[in-house]
Amino acid sequence: MITRNPYIANLKAGYLFPEIAKRRREFAASHPEAKIISLGVGNTTELILPHINEGLTEGARRLGTAEGYSGYQDEGMAALREKISSVFYKGKFGIDEIFISDGAKCDIGRLQILFGAGVKIAVQDPSYPVYVDGSVLTGAAGGWESGGGYAGITYLPCTAENNFFPNLDLIPRSCLIYFCSPNNPTGAVADRAQLASLVKAAIDKQCIIIFDAAYSEFIRDSLLPKTIYEIDKAETCAIEVNSFSKPAGFTGVRLGWSVVPKAVKYAGSESGEAAFSVNADWSRIAGTIFNGASNIAQAGGLAALDETGLKEIRELTDFYLGNAKLIRDALVKLGIKCIGGDNSPYIWAHFPGRDSWEVFAEILEKCHVVTTPGAGFGPAGQGFIRFSAFGHRADVEEACGRLRNFVF
Numbered sequence: 001m002i003t004r005n006p007y008i009a010n011l012k013a014g015y016l017f018p019e020i021a022k023r024r025r026e027f028a029a030s031h032p033e034a035k036i037i038s039l040g041v042g043n044t045t046e047l048i049l050p051h052i053n054e055g056l057t058e059g060a061r062r063l064g065t066a067e068g069y070s071g072y073q074d075e076g077m078a079a080l081r082e083k084i085s086s087v088f089y090k091g092k093f094g095i096d097e098i099f100i101s102d103g104a105k106c107d108i109g110r111l112q113i114l115f116g117a118g119v120k121i122a123v124q125d126p127s128y129p130v131y132v133d134g135s136v137l138t139g140a141a142g143g144w145e146s147g148g149g150y151a152g153i154t155y156l157p158c159t160a161e162n163n164f165f166p167n168l169d170l171i172p173r174s175c176l177i178y179f180c181s182p183n184n185p186t187g188a189v190a191d192r193a194q195l196a197s198l199v200k201a202a203i204d205k206q207c208i209i210i211f212d213a214a215y216s217e218f219i220r221d222s223l224l225p226k227t228i229y230e231i232d233k234a235e236t237c238a239i240e241v242n243s244f245s246k247p248a249g250f251t252g253v254r255l256g257w258s259v260v261p262k263a264v265k266y267a268g269s270e271s272g273e274a275a276f277s278v279n280a281d282w283s284r285i286a287g288t289i290f291n292g293a294s295n296i297a298q299a300g301g302l303a304a305l306d307e308t309g310l311k312e313i314r315e316l317t318d319f320y321l322g323n324a325k326l327i328r329d330a331l332v333k334l335g336i337k338c339i340g341g342d343n344s345p346y347i348w349a350h351f352p353g354r355d356s357w358e359v360f361a362e363i364l365e366k367c368h369v370v371t372t373p374g375a376g377f378g379p380a381g382q383g384f385i386r387f388s389a390f391g392h393r394a395d396v397e398e399a400c401g402r403l404r405n406f407v408f
């Protein structure tokens with residue numbers, strides 16, 4: 001018999017969202033009359049807007065024509081890669097540095113394969129679970145320690161005390177730093193000075209940053225950077241992942257991209273000892289365990305990035321930001337301290353001294369609203385609840401009304 005992969009055995013508890021779904025199912029079974037509303041999982045709810053949808057439809061139609069048919073394209077359609085470079089990076093990157101993916105989460109998993117089991121990891125705490133759990137699966141996280149946390153991971157607490165930006169002195173030398181801005185779950189957005197200090201720390205400590213910009217299209221404050229490459233020299237130390245999921249409603253369509261600049265180097269490359277290229281290795285991974293994103297999704301992505309498509313992205317993200325404002329206002333009226341929700345679709349609400357899962361259960365019990373317990377995102381998430389702005393407006397309004405009647 002084959003034995004179980006020991007790295008799977010190293011995973012702690014269930015993945016956060018299946019656990020929430022289980023608790024919701026159990027509550028629904030014992031309260032069949034309850035109309036449960038979810039402000040929990042960050043899944044999109046609104047329709048794909050017409051112009052972008054037309055791009056998808058047209059992409060499918062073209063596959064039935066001799067001139068429009070295409071097969072495998074491991075790294076993605078050249079036209080889409082060019083468009084991404086011009087729309088998001090002012091043409092700073094060549095198309096051989098932009099790789100189309102089937103989503104940011106999938107690319108994070110493949111990046112974890114790229115860097116392998118031997119790499120040290122630093123993560124914001126709390127963080128999007130895939131950074132830690134994916135590292136556990138590749139063996140990079142090491143074993144669970146009795147004090148809490150994995151041996152191979154350095155946790156960088158992001159708390160109210162440090163305004164949700166970590167102390168960079170904690171970052172070890174030569175590690176992979178996962179950094180997400182706008183942040184899931186805290187909703188915090190790093191400003192230019194903060195990102196510049198992150199890039200400086202990465203260069204000084206010979207680290208590589210995996211910068212997750214999946215929520216960049218929710219940034220409305222023009223002073224906040226939408227990509228790490230707005231920071232000087234970031235192209236020498238950062239890989240950026242991004243996604244069409246939230247801005248275009250492509251959570252089910254599956255499309256994203258990663259920027260792997262040629263200037264990002266492995267240790268030893270200055271002395272010529274290591275002649276290997278991160279960019280070339282990434283290209284090899286794409287060809288080995290990924291056969292590229294759907295060409296229909298890519299046609300939709302191209303439509304999303306033309307003038308009309310970008311207006312639709314703005315419209316859709318404005319809608320979710322409108323939800324976020326409603327939720328945040330409702331919580332603030334209750335005297336609950338929150339951050340996020342202005343340049344991000346997540347609101348991070350503080351319940352000092354309380355256990356997150358207990359608050360989660362109380363909100364579900366009394367308001368029939370599903371949220372996400374902050375502790376599920378890491379130790380520093382204890383005492384917080386994440387509210388997601390992804391929902392139909394009528395549901396969000398009703399949930400806010402129920403929250404207003406509730407005294408915490």
Ligand SMILES: Cc1ncc(COP(=O)(O)O)c(C=O)c1O
Nearest residue numbers: 103104105128184214243245256
């Ligand atoms: C921070 C962050 N990165 C990546 C993803 C996944 O994006 P995708 O749908 O492109 O895989 C999510 C989804 O919730 C996310 O919150």
